[in-house]
Amino acid sequence: MKKVMVIVPFPMGKEDLSRRQAQMKAVDLGPGIEFHYRAVRVGPKNYSSQHDMVLADFSIVDAGLDAEKEGFDAVCIDTMSDSGMAMLRSVLTIPVIAPGRHSMLVAQMLGDKFSILMMWDRWKMLYTKTLGELGMEHKCASMRSIDVTPDNKSLLSGKEDQVFPLLLEAAQKCVKEDGAQVLILGSTTMHEAHSWLSERIGVPVINPGPLTYKLASIALDLKLTHSKATWPTPLVPKHDMIRAIGAAGAAYLEGNQ
């Protein structure tokens, strides 16, 4: 049995974690593979500024640092910011799949230009960073926001009537005005809107979380993992220091609850 660790980017309890796990239902993963969700123990309150992004990178590398040693065969990162991906790829040899980079590349297998639908403008910096790293700014038709503050724990539940039509309206603008041929949901936390939206919009819509699960599965079947020429191993790994920093952050959060 292959084991995949899914790193959830905010500290959370069981009930909130189950809303993340519900992404599994959107994809047929076949037998022989299981997914274990692990929430980070430290991190920012949300992803709204560069202050948050550096904490996010750290929190995810802290959560996945020992994935290989713990017997996992691959790691998926449950955030479109791809936080922690580069750091984890430098310390792990198992596949580390993050939805931002992967959904932008897979979108181009289905069409040429894609747009990204986001909850609020604060997320724009997440995609700009990945587009810059890929050198594919010219492939992104637009990024459109519905200007609704995201809730990274309860996700969209209870807000369907308000949020879904706004998403459809923004999606239509991406297609008709901006020339998008494929749409990408700007966050794995938007997965609850995926099937509703894809039934109505007429272009492919990428649900980034489930995509990473399937890509983890096929990377294992193809015996392919990331290139160490791109993400080189550190000369002096500081794993113990990372664990100590993570533990101190977790203790701080617990003390302030």
Next chain:
Amino acid sequence: MTRILVIVPFALDAEGVRNREAQSRYVPLPADWELTYRPVTCGPTSFMSPHDWGLMDLAIFEAGCNAEAEGFDAVCIDTMSDSGMVMLRSVLSIPVIGAGKASMLYALTLGGKFSVLAQWEPALPRYRKAIREYGFDRQCASVRSFDQPPDFSNLLGGKEDKVFPRMRDVAMRCIEEDGAEVICLGSTTMHQAGEYLAANLPVPVVNPGPLTYKLVETFLALGLRHGRDVYPAPVEPRLDMLHAMMKAGAAAENAAKG
């Protein structure tokens, strides 16, 4: 039962098709999958000039244009040229995957820059054209050839000792001199060298044919397919005419062979 049509870009005989079929052994495929390898009715004998590319588009389009009505769930095109892909997407709503664009994009999931290992010098212009058209100039470190005339039926069979080390040496130049972080095999006909190169190179090696099978698996599992807005259906399809044309082409080829 999930039925996949794999279009083989040359009018090969049974043995030539078997050499292509061997690609499916490199990866585990879902138990209920059936792969049907179908050679084109007629077409060019090589890939080296615009004459060949135009005919190849027509040949692959004809071979796959009824795939959906025939009950197939997806189409893989067994060539890095992606010949026929966009035409097939305009008449089919099932996933259609060519090995070229998809393997370059997949390479970029594994590293920042890729090089394409080409069979011989005459093949280089086609790769350069595709890379420019896809807008991947910045992501492509180089295209280099290992200078071996292609055999589209026997592939690399019988030439392993001579050719595999040369492929490795050229790939090492891509890595050390050009900055490649991932190597894409430039043709699905190189599949026999994939495992050797993966074991003897310090970066990942993408074997394009088997990759297309796994990408089809991914798209079927997620319910994803190309958008028909990008590949709109023809106002007046002439698929019957297309079949008649290629049948006549095949007859002319047979007559020429005597």
